[in-house]
Amino acid sequence: xxxxxxxxxxxxxxxxxxxxxxxxxxxxxxxxxxxxxxxxxxxxxxxxxxxxxxxxxxxxxxxxxxxxxxxxxxxxxxxxxxxxxxxxxxxxxxxxxxxxxxxxxxxxxxxxxxxxxxxxxxxxxxxxxxxxxxxxxxxxxxxxxxxxxxxxxxxxxxxxxxxxxxxxxxxxxxxxxxxxxxxxxxxxxxxxxxxxxxxxxxxxxxxxxxxxxxxxxxxxxxxxxxxxxxxxxxxxxxxxxxxxxxxxxxxxxxxxxxxxxxxxxxxxxxxxxx
Numbered sequence: 001x002x003x004x005x006x007x008x009x010x011x012x013x014x015x016x017x018x019x020x021x022x023x024x025x026x027x028x029x030x031x032x033x034x035x036x037x038x039x040x041x042x043x044x045x046x047x048x049x050x051x052x053x054x055x056x057x058x059x060x061x062x063x064x065x066x067x068x069x070x071x072x073x074x075x076x077x078x079x080x081x082x083x084x085x086x087x088x089x090x091x092x093x094x095x096x097x098x099x100x101x102x103x104x105x106x107x108x109x110x111x112x113x114x115x116x117x118x119x120x121x122x123x124x125x126x127x128x129x130x131x132x133x134x135x136x137x138x139x140x141x142x143x144x145x146x147x148x149x150x151x152x153x154x155x156x157x158x159x160x161x162x163x164x165x166x167x168x169x170x171x172x173x174x175x176x177x178x179x180x181x182x183x184x185x186x187x188x189x190x191x192x193x194x195x196x197x198x199x200x201x202x203x204x205x206x207x208x209x210x211x212x213x214x215x216x217x218x219x220x221x222x223x224x225x226x227x228x229x230x231x232x233x234x235x236x237x238x239x240x241x242x243x244x245x246x247x248x249x250x251x252x253x254x255x256x257x258x259x260x261x262x263x264x265x266x267x268x269x270x271x272x273x274x
Contacts, residue, residue: 001033001221008137008182009089009224014038014082014128016069016120017094019046021193022143025217026091031058038082040065040094069094069120070112079127088135090128092121092165093143099200099263102156110157117161122168129172133179139224140181142169146189146231149240150248153256154263155201162187166229173228185229186220189236205262209235 001009013030017023018039027037031054039062041047047064054062065081067074095117098105125140132138147155148162169185176183190196190208203210216232223230231240242251 001030005225006033006035008180009139010035012036012038012082012085012087013089013091014040014078014087015091015093016040016078016124017143019043019050021195022188022191022213022216022220023091023093024050025213026093026220027054028058029214029217029221030089031060031062034058034060035089036061036063038063038065038085038087040067040069040078042066042068070096070116072115072119075120075123075127078124086135087128087131088137089139089141090124090132091141091143092124093141094120095143095145095162095195097155097158097195097199099155099158101154105157113157114161117158118164121165125168125172129176129181132181133176137180138182140169140172140176140183141220141224142166142183142185143220144169144185144187146187146236146240148187150243150255151252152259153252154259170228182225184220184224184227186216186223187229187231187236187240188216189231189233189239191216191232200264201259202262202264206258207235209233 013035015023015027018027019041027039031037037054039047039050044066047066051062051064054060065078067077096113098109098113121142129140142165144165145162147159148166152159166185169183173183190203190210192210192212211233219230219232231237
């Protein structure tokens with residue numbers, strides 16, 4: 001990241017879901033470019049560990065903000081904690097999955113999923129998007145998913161919430177450009193994170209090549225300011241854009257067959273938060 005980008009996206013970056021996986025790696029890569037971090041996450045101990053790590057290794061300031069985005073009140077906690085900071089980059093990374101039958105999953109789990117994956121990012125994007133527009137420069141990144149590009153049976157609601165982020169981010173890329181604000185939707189494929197490790201799917205039975213969080217984070221930061229959307233990984237790009245060549249129902253049916261075959265025996269439909 002060059003000095004011009006640091007000036008545009010610094011001095012502070014806010015990252016939700018910052019304590020593990022892609023969010024943690026985004027925090028590390030930004031900190032290595034001397035950008036201070038507001039780290040949002042549920043787990044206090046992990047937030048403190050990340051803060052110590054980034055301060056020690058990169059000499060940046062880290063503000064840990066414990067907040068559970070499944071709870072609506074978390075938005076105000078984040079807003080209040082960052083009121084006096086000059087935030088130039090907001091990365092909406094926190095998310096959860098639900099694997100299994102849509103109709104047999106508890107309604108409360110569905111409501112928590114949509115709150116975390118769609119409602120909270122929308123609220124934060126509106127609040128910080130307004131601040132960035134008034135600032136006249138900055139960046140906003142949504143972390144979506146390869147599954148956002150079509151319906152995905154047995155991960156139906158997760159895919160639908162990620163499709164919401166993809167659509168919202170594409171539109172905001174156009175709306176906020178005149179204000180000097182770069183908007184990007186980063187859509188990872190299979191990535192070696194806590195969330196995927198805990199999913200009730202045997203990914204070895206799917207035609208997916210796992211990536212590391214470091215790779216995905218680097219792709220996102222490199223694309224910021226250059227594209228509206230980016231899919232990490234060549235095979236993932238092919239899968240994301242095949243809908244333009246095939247009838248939309250074809251990849252949906254194929255994914256349904258593949259994922260049903262890959263579901264672990266005794267898989268339960270409970271969500272696991274990243």
